[in-house]
Amino acid sequence: AQTVTQSQPEMSVQEAETVTLSCTYDTSESDYYLFWYKQPPSRQMILVIRQEAYKQQNATENRFSVNFQKAAKSFSLKISDSQLGDAAMYFCAYRRNTDKLIFGTGTRLQVFP
Amino acid sequence: SAVISQKPSRDICQRGTSLTIQCQVDSQVTMMFWYRQQPGQSLTLIATANQGSEATYESGFVIDKFPISRPNLTFSTLTVSNMSPEDSSIYLCSVEGSSRNTEAFFGQGTRLTVV
Secondary structure, eight states: OOEEEOOOSEEEEETTSOEEEOOEEEOSOSSOEEEEEEEOTTOOOEEEEEEETTOOSOOEETTEEEEEETTTTEEEEEEOSOOGGGOEEEEEEEEOTTSOOEEOOOEEEEEEO | OOOEEEEOSEEEEOTTOOEEEEEEESSOOSEEEEEEEOTTSOEEEEEEEETTSOOEEOTTOOTTTSOEEEEETTEEEEEEOSOOGGGOEEEEEEEEOSSTTSOEEEOOOEEEEEO
């Protein structure tokens, strides 16, 4: 069965600095999708970034980028120039084709001014 | 993208009662998903709701406790039955984009407290 592991329950970063959130997953599949979702106190789940496993190039969305290591089954999220609004729970998620999303346990990110 | 309206946003209920949560999508979707997020924890899929067929429940969730309706392609309800304090959670409705590599879209969630 596929599993997603986030080993950092909490992380903190100073405003304008860079932080990296870790995620590892376990699968025997070769074709799948990986996502990072943000959940602020409003509870709304917001997609931050996604990565298709067949793409070697790491996805980037403005200040957010990933380090996708397929062989190592690692999918970390780097947030550059951190802002106060980045404070939230961050969930890593895996999906194979149109199967259900499998979420990690989450990392709470605090941003200090 | 899809816009999802979920109601109520929060409720406080007495144990032994039931609460029905509604999820309305602004476009037709094949599958709708219901998740539970217990305090401080991750999202766990309760069931997948397809229009015109019985919902598919994940291990640990049963229809008697969490009956789901899916009367059309834009609407679904989840009922939490015979509630106990252990049912206090956030319940989220979700749909997926039209192609397989698009993300899931979520409602705002319902924060349920059972007293």
